[in-house]
Amino acid sequence: MITTITTFNLPQAITLDEAREIFKSTAPKYRDVPGLLRKQYVLTPDGKTAGGVYLWKSREDAEAMYTDAWRAFVREKYQTEPSVSYFETPVVVDNVAGQIQLD
Template sequence: MITAIVRYRLPADIDRAACRDHFESIAPGFQSVKGLLSKHFIWSERGVAGGVYQWASQADAEAFYSGPWRDGIVRRYGMEPEIEFFTVFAKTDNEAGTVTVVEAAQPA
């Protein structure tokens, strides 16, 4: 499992409400993305927005970020997104009441 944190600076004319409204309108489209387990749409008062994505594999993530999605970010925000990948070793889900070990510790 891979977590990707994606960030980009918003143009001055896109405020909190405009960002929220845009995210709400596009969120359903992410339900059909191959390998995407979940996405959190994020915004900060510093004028930075993006997403925290959970992916089944890095290959799925890289395929998505190299396609039309990236072109749309550049077109809409005028910049390349900053994307950082992390390997997920374990996950605590308090809503579901579960702890999942994704990559178990190796015996010494």
């Protein structure tokens, strides 16, 4: 499994309520994305940096998401350039499902 963390510095800070509405508007775009197991939207406490933490089945699945079109979507939506970092994810503890998943 692969975890990616995307971040982007916002041109001006947003509140948690504003972030919730923005994120809710884009969330359906991530339903049924091949290989995407989970996505969490994130916002720093000062409201200046937003992003996402994604869990993927494979690096290939993740790379298929972060295309030029995805980067253009982020630039248009948030007026900033996104950053993407990749991490190997050999073990996931899921307390909601009561499972430990191994890659």
